[in-house]
Amino acid sequence: MxxxxxxxxxxxxxxxxxxxxxxxxxxxxxxxxxxxxxxxxxxxxxxxxxxxxxxxxxxxxxxxxxxxKYTYLWAKYSLEDKQDLEKREAFKAKLSGYLEASKQEPAKLQAWFWDETGFSLRVIRRKSWGKKGKRKKVTGQRSRDRIITGGKGGTVHLWNTSGQLLHNFQGALHKCGINWRLKPLKTRSKLSEIIP
Structure with a gap:
């Protein structure tokens, strides 16, 4: 016992x-x-x-x-699962070809762009369980957006743009080897234009 x-x-x-x-x-x-x-x-x-x-x-x-090693973290919201990776890669290849052609004949360059304002993911902030150091990705839904279109030729007009958007767009052009500068305008219809 x-x-x-x-x-x-x-x-x-x-x-x-x-x-x-x-x-x-x-x-x-x-x-x-x-x-x-x-x-x-x-x-x-x-x-x-x-x-x-x-x-x-x-x-x-x-x-x-x-x-x-699991912890309760804020989830990361993303639209990645809605992307078509094949179309994305095909577009990148086509774009690099256009950029090469524009370097050879810059006078024929036409600059077009699309951007969104008021763009947000309609989500409720949530935490979820995940491994330490890795956040879970949760699909967000696009709520509303306003498309900003660009013009062609030596001048591109930006509508409804903020100073930050102008700065970002100029940076994107510079990365492509296009050294244009952006000049804000004071009129309501055209807030900025690109001057070659």
Whole structure:
């Protein structure tokens, strides 16, 4: 007979439980049929209890995640998943060809550009679980935008532009080897023009 109490704490958590937790934390709740948008500690503990019949508190689940270098971070909102990478690469190749041609015959250069103002991702700021040092990317939705179009030839007109946009556009031209400077105008219809 043993009179002394056994040493060491009894652990409910198994390796299988931890492996399952690591798989679930990388999935969106919607992938598993839930309507909520992110995993809270309580939801994780409840879901894992249903699957494994091991009931842990949210705090215990949080400690496991911390040991595995997971943290609760602000999500990064992005439109990357809406991009067509093949079209993007084809455009880059075509653009570099145009830039080379414009260096050989700069007089024939026509500068056109498109930009947006009032552009934002319509999102609710949320935190989500992710590995330390890496933010989860969450798809944002474009709310509204105003297209700014450019003209052709030696003068390009910018409408509804701010000083920062002028600066950015001039920087983009300079990177392409086009050394034009931007001059703001005081009229309402044309706020700036490019002078070769």
């Amino acid at each position: 043993h009179d002394e109490r056994k040493k060491g704490n009894h652990q409910k958590v198994t390796k299988e439980y931890i492996e399952l937790l690591m798989q679930i934390i990388e999935k969106e709740p919607s992938e598993l049929g839930y309507e909520f948008g992110r995993w809270s500690i309580a939801r994780l503990a409840t879901y894992l209890a249903e699957l494994t019949e091991i009931e842990l508190s949210g705090e215990q689940v949080r400690k496991i995640l911390e040991k595995k």
